[in-house]
Amino acid sequence: ILNVEQSPQSLHVQEGDSTNFTCSFPSSNFYALHWYRWETAKSPEALFVMTLNGDEKKKGRISATLNTKEGYSYLYIKGSQPEDSATYLCAFRTGAAGNKLTFGGGTRVLVKP
């Protein structure tokens, strides 16, 4: 079983502040790294799929970077808003895994007004 770790497990952010958190994954046999956002009482929804070392993706105030050589990805939230409160999941896929994803434990973000 592949080891995908996210840190921190949870964090509280003041509205308007920026924050970031990490996903660590095996650096060998990399194929893709997915980020999902999971709001309470809703379905997890895809944010980004990252495939190349050095990839940077952006969606509104949320962005992500990827370092496949050292096996980590950062997710950034700029100017956090209460609607950003959610659990953020990363998921790793190897080339040998078909369509299987291995998920990290998630980072739970709570933005306080």
Add this chain to the structure above:
Amino acid sequence: DVKVTQSSRYLVKRTGEKVFLECVQDMDHENMFWYRQDPGLGLRLIYFSYDVKMKEKGDIPEGYSVSREKKERFSLILESASTNQTSMYLCASSFPPGGITDTQYFGPGTRLTVL
């Protein structure tokens, strides 16, 4: 929009009962997945299916079985529910393998409590 629906949002069952969790997707996806989510452990894959009547074990298949008789429907079966199967269960579907950026689309989850 892709729609993945699950039969129940909340379910309470007794130990030893047979439990069926149903998942339906409307995007003609070949791939379907069942995960369970427990605090601090992320999503763990129970079973997945690449096609009708095809199934493969995930990382934690013990105590579960699945059925895929139609392309749009993937059922998770707990033959004899136990308290350690109390969890949030999520179904997902995706495009066929081979696409480098094939995203999984999730249902809203079923929170199962086994007493």
